[in-house]
Amino acid sequence: EVQLVESGGGLVQPGGSLMLSCAASGFTFSSAGMDWVRQAPGKGPEWISYISGDGRFTHYAVSVKGRFTASRDNAKNTLYLQLNSLKTEDTAMYYCKYLGERGQGTQVTVSS
DSSP: OOOOEEEEEEEEEOOOEEEEEEEEEESGGGOOEEEEEEOOOOOEEEEEEEEESSSEEEOTTTTTTTTTEEETTTTEEEEEEEOOOOOOGGOEEEEEOOOOEOOOOOEEEEEO
């Protein structure tokens, strides 16, 4: 059974930073390309990043490129998303995703 548990969200001022984590289990993590997606209130899901199983390849949405960085520690079965230069429009629930599965999410709120 695929399990994904996100953490690390919180309230941060514009321009601030956060590091999100996603603990994964139930599948061969080191072989799994993983996505981060987010969903703002009243809006549909927005894909924001992909990282390959070995971590060598990453791809980002234009809206976050240059500000967010995906990484992973395959020894710990954990995925990360470093969020820098946060903007109010980054406020959303953030989810890690593997195939059709995602966790419960972690809330990121950017506000002064």
